[in-house]
Amino acid sequence: QVQLQQSAAELARPGASVKMSCKASGYTFTSYTMHWVKQRPGQGLEWIGYINPSSGYTEYNQKFKDKTTLTADKSSSTAYMQLSSLTSEDSAVYYCARDHFDYWGQGTTLTVSS
Amino acid sequence: DIKMTQSPSSMYASLGERVTITCKASQDINSYLSWFQQKPGKSPKTLIYRANRLVDGVPSRFSGSGSGQDYSLTISSLEYEDMGIYYCLQYDEFPRTFGGGTKLEIK
16 A cells, blocks of 8 residues: 655754655555645644656755755655754644645654753 | 645534645646545545546545646535545556645535
8 A cells, every 4th residue: 555654853043954754664665756735733734845766857846945855866765855954933744745646645743942 | 856736724514514635737647637535544445547537435425526737526415424524646657656635624
């Protein structure tokens, strides 16, 4: 069965960077794009961007373009999202979701605090 | 960017009631619309894709309809487990955009 297993919660300092992961199983990793979505506490869903694991092609929401780097490792079927220059505004749950959002990871909670 | 206007933002409904949530896109999205349900502390769960196609395993009381700019999600007979927040998403164009959400509570 398709599963997207995300990395554990993170606590980071303002100004730091963090890299979280989304390990895919149960399907051919390179056959589907991977999207990332942000949800701040009590707020709605925001699309960050996506990566095509086969080609490495990425597309970003302009709002997150300077904040985010998406990568993928075909050998381990894992997608990664790095967030840089962290501020309190980056504190949120981050989800990965396959292709047309048919499967979602369980989310990684990022807390940015000094 | 395509703006997705979802309504209502919150609602109360009784068990057994028919519930409809709507999403209006700022332009034609060619039925590239999905609906999700989210419960507290959980990931969104996909209910409907391509405007009206029910995801396997989702109860048949859920249905989607619409075309062009206007779409709706209907629950034919509300059950207790249907409480949660519902979101629409357009995937016709980048950036993908979500509706603001509808919080559905049981009266």
